[in-house]
Amino acid sequence: MWNELFPNVKADALWEATYETFYMTIISIAGTFILGILLGLLLYLTKKNGIWENKWLHFITAAFVNVFRAIPFIILIFLLFPVTLIIVGTIRGPEAALPALILGAAPFYGRLVEIALTEVDKGVVEAAKAMGAKTRTILFKVLLPESMPALVSGITVTAIALIGYTAMAGAIGAGGLGNYAYYFGFQRRDYDIVLVSTIVIVCIVFIFQFIGDMIAKKLDKR
Numbered sequence: 187m188w189n190e191l192f193p194n195v196k197a198d199a200l201w202e203a204t205y206e207t208f209y210m211t212i213i214s215i216a217g218t219f220i221l222g223i224l225l226g227l228l229l230y231l232t233k234k235n236g237i238w239e240n241k242w243l244h245f246i247t248a249a250f251v252n253v254f255r256a257i258p259f260i261i262l263i264f265l266l267f268p269v270t271l272i273i274v275g276t277i278r279g280p281e282a283a284l285p286a287l288i289l290g291a292a293p294f295y296g297r298l299v300e301i302a303l304t305e306v307d308k309g310v311v312e313a314a315k316a317m318g319a320k321t322r323t324i325l326f327k328v329l330l331p332e333s334m335p336a337l338v339s340g341i342t343v344t345a346i347a348l349i350g351y352t353a354m355a356g357a358i359g360a361g362g363l364g365n366y367a368y369y370f371g372f373q374r375r376d377y378d379i380v381l382v383s384t385i386v387i388v389c390i391v392f393i394f395q396f397i398g399d400m401i402a403k404k405l406d407k408r
Contacts, residue, residue: 207353207356222293269285310328338405
């Protein structure tokens with residue numbers, strides 16, 4: 187039945203492409219989460235009336251975020267080729283896609299982090315300050331725990347975007363399901379490969395969405 191419906195789809199090739207997509211997505215989510223949290227905290231803390239109010243640091247961080255958010259992902263990959271070559275040693279394969287994936291998604295997530303932190307009840311923060319809490323305590327005991335459901339929802343949304351980015355990167359040699367669908371499916375006119383690759387990507391999106399929603403729901407104490 188499978189061979190009749192999808193005669194050109196090879197199980198080993200499909201599995202390898204799926205593994206590469208998962209690899210790129212999971213590693214880039216981890217990098218995006220760390221860098222995005224740092225960017226979001228800087229944006230929040232250095233803004234006007236922030237805990238670390240600093241006009242120039244806020245301007246530089248905001249400029250970095252805005253510039254990288256504005257660059258289309260496919261162009262960002264090309265721009266980062268020299269950097270990727272230095273860091274990874276190649277511009278092909280799943281590892282080569284990671285710098286562009288992280289730098290493409292982290293600024294977007296950084297803005298979501300800033301929004302999540304802004305929505306934390308200011309009364310709770312002021313109460314912590316009044317009790318003499320240090321900045322580190324406010325960050326790790328108040329701001330991040332209170333905003334965690336929103337942070338998880340934000341990284342879930344970002345993860346879905348990253349899955350799309352991996353498919354785009356795959357079309358220019360990064361591997362994964364995008365590479366499999368484009369080079370082995372579209373270019374050879376084997377559209378059953380394109381269809382199966384699409385179905386697998388949609389399933390991966392559903393998996394990440396389900397996990398993210400479940401974690402956010404458990405963390406939400408309201």
